[in-house]
Amino acid sequence: MKIRVPATSANLGPGFDSCGIALSSYLTIEVIEEDSKWRVDHELGPEIPKDEQNLLIQIAEKVAPTIKPHHLKMTSTIPIARGLGSSSSVIVAGIELANRLENLNLTERQKIEIATSIEGHPDNCAPAICGDFVVASHFFREDQPIIHYVKHYFPECRIIAYIPNSQVLTKESRSVLPENIPFADAVKASSIANVMIAAILNGDLILTGKMMEQDQWHEAYREKFVPHLTTIRQIVKQNEGYAAFLSGAGPTVLILASEEKADLITFELEQMAGSAQIEQLSLDREGVQVF
Numbered sequence: 001m002k003i004r005v006p007a008t009s010a011n012l013g014p015g016f017d018s019c020g021i022a023l024s025s026y027l028t029i030e031v032i033e034e035d036s037k038w039r040v041d042h043e044l045g046p047e048i049p050k051d052e053q054n055l056l057i058q059i060a061e062k063v064a065p066t067i068k069p070h071h072l073k074m075t076s077t078i079p080i081a082r083g084l085g086s087s088s089s090v091i092v093a094g095i096e097l098a099n100r101l102e103n104l105n106l107t108e109r110q111k112i113e114i115a116t117s118i119e120g121h122p123d124n125c126a127p128a129i130c131g132d133f134v135v136a137s138h139f140f141r142e143d144q145p146i147i148h149y150v151k152h153y154f155p156e157c158r159i160i161a162y163i164p165n166s167q168v169l170t171k172e173s174r175s176v177l178p179e180n181i182p183f184a185d186a187v188k189a190s191s192i193a194n195v196m197i198a199a200i201l202n203g204d205l206i207l208t209g210k211m212m213e214q215d216q217w218h219e220a221y222r223e224k225f226v227p228h229l230t231t232i233r234q235i236v237k238q239n240e241g242y243a244a245f246l247s248g249a250g251p252t253v254l255i256l257a258s259e260e261k262a263d264l265i266t267f268e269l270e271q272m273a274g275s276a277q278i279e280q281l282s283l284d285r286e287g288v289q290v291f
């Protein structure tokens with residue numbers, strides 16, 4: 001059995017902690033055999049544990065405490081701590097591993113609820129589970145978590161990821177955000193997000209892009225983690241791309257462009273990319289898959 005989970009880009013600018021898309025880069029878990037203890041073979045670096053300390057196993061054991069240890073193989077093309085949902089991909093894979101090995105028959109909603117309770121926000125795990133574009137809300141009423149989510153088609157376009165070689169942990173990038181913002185600022189910020197979502201539903205990527213670049217919730221506070229964002233925005237504007245925005249908590253910047261403009265934008269980005277990788281991605285429409 002193999003479990004495959006897509007990368008995700010959360011926020012899409014103004015959809016902070018709510019909107020996300022699934023992308024064509026993947027974490028894959030292969031179940032090899034039952035074993036006396038957990039073994040996770042991978043080549044993802046010394047900081048990722050190869051035993052029961054691995055986040056994947058911790059999640060699987062949390063979801064199914066009686067799950068038996070297995071020998072697994074983990075491969076991933078999702079860069080770690082770059083704002084492309086690597087932690088979500090592991091959490092979703094751990095839930096699916098428990099689901100399949102213990103025959104839990106979890107529904108899509110249950111998987112989203114479990115993943116969100118672990119990660120704290122649904123904007124990575126919901127698209128990682130459902131695929132495509134997902135808008136979700138997560139809040140507490142009388143200490144009970146309430147989650148609503150809607151999956152919708154995201155208009156076809158070229159997606160370019162500018163991925164710096166340095167890591168930014170999501171926790172660190174959230175620590176610079178304000179605890180409160182004034183009511184009038186929140187009204188403005190949410191109206192921008194609302195128009196962005198409406199434009200996506202209408203398939204209007206020009207208006208979507210304008211709204212994506214008007215985020216008022218988080219990008220300004222995270223500027224120190226993404227000094228490259230301003231230059232990338234200039235390149236995208238000069239070459240008529242739709243938008244450039246911080247992917248998740250950064251430092252990756254995602255660029256959306258039409259088929260005609262994407263190659264030139266990629267070329268320009270390659271000229272500035274000293275210590276970054278430029279990757280062409282596409283939308284993943286399916287979410288987590290089991291083969």
Ligand SMILES: Nc1ncnc2c1ncn2[C@@H]1O[C@H](COP(=O)(O)OP(=O)(O)O)[C@@H](O)[C@H]1O
Binds near residue numbers: 048168
């Ligand atoms: N393949 C993996 N196996 C185990 N843990 C992982 C894996 N990928 C990511 N992680 C965990 O997730 C952390 C990065 O999560 P986070 O800071 O949220 O960044 P990202 O934007 O990539 O999700 C890593 O430091 C590691 O603890």
Ligand SMILES: N[C@@H](CCOP(=O)(O)O)C(=O)O
Binds near residue numbers: 121123124174218250
């Ligand atoms: N809404 C979150 C999204 C974090 O995404 P990640 O891919 O960086 O983990 C945030 O902006 O903090």
